[in-house]
Amino acid sequence: MARDPNRKIRILIVDDHPVVRAGLASMLGTQESLEVVGAAYNGKEALVMVEREAPEVVLLDLRMPGMNGIETLQAFRSLAAPPRTIVLTNLETDEDIYRAVQAGAQGYLLKSTTQQEMIDAIHAVADGRRQFPPRIASRLAQRMSRANLTARELEILEMLAKGLTNKQIGVALAIAANTARNHVNNIIEKLEVADRTEAVTTAIQQGLLELSE
Numbered sequence: 001m002a003r004d005p006n007r008k009i010r011i012l013i014v015d016d017h018p019v020v021r022a023g024l025a026s027m028l029g030t031q032e033s034l035e036v037v038g039a040a041y042n043g044k045e046a047l048v049m050v051e052r053e054a055p056e057v058v059l060l061d062l063r064m065p066g067m068n069g070i071e072t073l074q075a076f077r078s079l080a081a082p083p084r085t086i087v088l089t090n091l092e093t094d095e096d097i098y099r100a101v102q103a104g105a106q107g108y109l110l111k112s113t114t115q116q117e118m119i120d121a122i123h124a125v126a127d128g129r130r131q132f133p134p135r136i137a138s139r140l141a142q143r144m145s146r147a148n149l150t151a152r153e154l155e156i157l158e159m160l161a162k163g164l165t166n167k168q169i170g171v172a173l174a175i176a177a178n179t180a181r182n183h184v185n186n187i188i189e190k191l192e193v194a195d196r197t198e199a200v201t202t203a204i205q206q207g208l209l210e211l212s213e
Contacts, residue, residue, distance in 0.1 A: 008035040009126045012055035012083065014046040014072065015039075016064040020111070024059060024088075027115055034122065043067025047075055055083050056126050060105075062089040062096060073103035084125045088118075093207025094143035097136055107131035108140075143206070149190055154208065156183045161200045161209055 011034055013024050021039040028034050037053040040046040042064040050058070058076075062069035069087060076082040086107035087100045097108055106125045109118060113133070121131040132140060149157065152173075159169050169180040184196055191206075193199045203209040 008033060009057055009122060010035050010037045010053065010055045011122065012037060012046065012049055012053060012058045013039040014041075014043070014058060014064070014069075015061040015088070016041055017061075020061070028119075028122075031119060034119070041066075043069070043072030043075065046072055047079075050076070050079065050083055054081070057122050058083045058085045059088045059122075060085050062087060062091050062100065070099050070103045073100065073105055077104050084128075086121055086125055086131065088113075091207070092136070092139070093205065094139050095207030097140050098143040101140060108136050109133065110136075146190065146192070149187060149208065153183055153187050153190070156180065157187055157199065157203055157209060160184065160187075160196050161203070 011028060013021050013028075013036060015021050015024070025036045025039055028036050037055050038049045040049050044067045046058065046060070046067075049055075060069050060072060064072075067075070069089070073085060073087075076085060082104075084106045085104065086109055087105045088109050088111060089096070090111050092110055100108055107121050107130060109121055109131075110133075113121075117133070124131040155173070156169055159172065164172065166180040166184060167177045169175075169184075170177040173180070184199075188195065188199050191199050191202050193202050200209065
């Protein structure tokens, strides 16, 4: 059923940074068509507020303590009337975008987006459409065209990042060195790279691996 265009869109902001929450609330609060009904620190707070305030659109950060954005999106899907959600983040790796969409995000914006782009996205998502800027849509399409790495391949990829040889990987996982080599070759093929060094570099760029602090 189409929403009443004369009724304000109810918005919940979810971000662990107080300055971001306050800034978004102030900016969106000036729009006659929008109503900020609350702001939450993380996913756990968001779930409580979604049940209480029934927002139509949630602006959701990805990295938050306690319950992150992906976990929050997954939790929303179990609700009787889940809100439509726009991820609003500084993260833009292929994997971040892909995981958010897989978890149920209807939009994905960077925090550097303009005020008008954000308002347009809120209206689009509230009306039942998806909203991805061209750059984000392009990265999502590229990621969806690639085969997924298996859990074992991701485990081996982390070992490659640490510089382990096929023999060392085999010992660590209690598998034959030849089996480890086959996994490495599969990773190289799926990531469409030339060797294990490029596989690690590409995996970091795409968000499959995180650099150690």
